[in-house]
Amino acid sequence: MSISSDKLQYLIHDPNLDSDLKAIAQKVMKQERITFDEGVLLYEKGELSYLGVLANYIREQRHGNKTYFNRNFHIEPTNLCVYDCKFCSYSRLIKQKEEGWAYTMEEMMDIVKQYDEQPVTEVHIVGGVLPQYDLDFYANLFTNIKKHRSDLHVKALTPVEYHYIFKKAKIEYAEGMKRMKEAGLESIPGGGAEIFHPEIREQIAKDKCTGEQWLAIHEEWHKLGMRSNATMLYGHIESFWHRVDHMEQLRRLQDRTVGFQTFIPLKFRNQDNQMSDVPEVNVIEDLRNYAIARIYLDNFDHIKSYWAMIGRNTAQLSLAFGVDDIDGTIDDTTKIYSMAGSEEQNPAMSTKELVDLIKQVGRHPIERDTLYKVVQDYQDYEFPEENKPKYYALPVINS
Numbered sequence: 001m002s003i004s005s006d007k008l009q010y011l012i013h014d015p016n017l018d019s020d021l022k023a024i025a026q027k028v029m030k031q032e033r034i035t036f037d038e039g040v041l042l043y044e045k046g047e048l049s050y051l052g053v054l055a056n057y058i059r060e061q062r063h064g065n066k067t068y069f070n071r072n073f074h075i076e077p078t079n080l081c082v083y084d085c086k087f088c089s090y091s092r093l094i095k096q097k098e099e100g101w102a103y104t105m106e107e108m109m110d111i112v113k114q115y116d117e118q119p120v121t122e123v124h125i126v127g128g129v130l131p132q133y134d135l136d137f138y139a140n141l142f143t144n145i146k147k148h149r150s151d152l153h154v155k156a157l158t159p160v161e162y163h164y165i166f167k168k169a170k171i172e173y174a175e176g177m178k179r180m181k182e183a184g185l186e187s188i189p190g191g192g193a194e195i196f197h198p199e200i201r202e203q204i205a206k207d208k209c210t211g212e213q214w215l216a217i218h219e220e221w222h223k224l225g226m227r228s229n230a231t232m233l234y235g236h237i238e239s240f241w242h243r244v245d246h247m248e249q250l251r252r253l254q255d256r257t258v259g260f261q262t263f264i265p266l267k268f269r270n271q272d273n274q275m276s277d278v279p280e281v282n283v284i285e286d287l288r289n290y291a292i293a294r295i296y297l298d299n300f301d302h303i304k305s306y307w308a309m310i311g312r313n314t315a316q317l318s319l320a321f322g323v324d325d326i327d328g329t330i331d332d333t334t335k336i337y338s339m340a341g342s343e344e345q346n347p348a349m350s351t352k353e354l355v356d357l358i359k360q361v362g363r364h365p366i367e368r369d370t371l372y373k374v375v376q377d378y379q380d381y382e383f384p385e386e387n388k389p390k391y392y393a394l395p396v397i398n399s
């Protein structure tokens, strides 16, 4: 029996454990699904140590000590946006355009070309929403990238952009996603999900696609046999049950399509946005949230944390609370984290540093591609001496 299994057994036999929590622990041991009410109960009553035992048991049943990361780079076409999400520290409304950027097709292709000699497997494209970045623009961008470098996996845009560009092009979601796939799109990141429930969404992100529309676009994409990720922005004005409702909707869609790969909880940061008066949650709540996500989303393979957003130490800790994917080598060309007040204002980590970070907490580092195919197993890998201080210029972002 493994240590994580021993710990779960010990917990189940603890005479002082609340009977409802004991029943949930027994379900986890028997690999049974927990209910919505049990999810809320975990948030209300589950202490960190209890949640850690359950989540780590699930994590080690699924992945052992394996901890994944990938090497990608990031293109943020613009930080100007027609929307005005209250939590967003990144975008500038069009009237503030002197503070923004908006890359042309050529400029974006120049960014792609900068990575020609780098061992990256993925380009991640996400940014603000502007009318000039329409369906034809993005279709051409995806096609141009694939023509330039066919081995680069194009992971791009969220339902926020897709809903906007399909509406503008007057086409249905199914037709739009088919067009994107034909143009070269290979997967969709998890952004734009925020909190699905309208009670919260209308207060923090009222004009962009609804929760139903977000889910519908992913469903159309999954119907094409393609994969995507999902996020949740937590720790602001939502209640615990809104988080469970969010995960419940994802779990139901995943039951139908099995198209999601990874769930990524994103911590609300309060710097330089319209919700600066809302306090941020503490690290205990971050870890509890990872653990509950691992327990609740029994049909998701992976739970990911972003070291650039939560800091290196919390990212290491998260690997004991259900997380098995810790994203990635990065440089400071992605501004989404730092502009929101993340722990790492100038995030930069070499592959070796990331591998060491994972090994320091007894986990087994594996570089993966976007679809979790193993690129390099680093467990017994010896880095060449000359590469030790080398930094790759590799930005990466949610999902």
Ligand code: SF4
Pocket (backbone or CB within 6 Å): 081, 082, 083, 084, 085, 088, 089, 090, 091, 127, 128, 129, 160, 205, 208
């Ligand atoms: S979160 Fe996205 S859609 Fe909302 S304002 Fe920021 S860039 Fe625009």
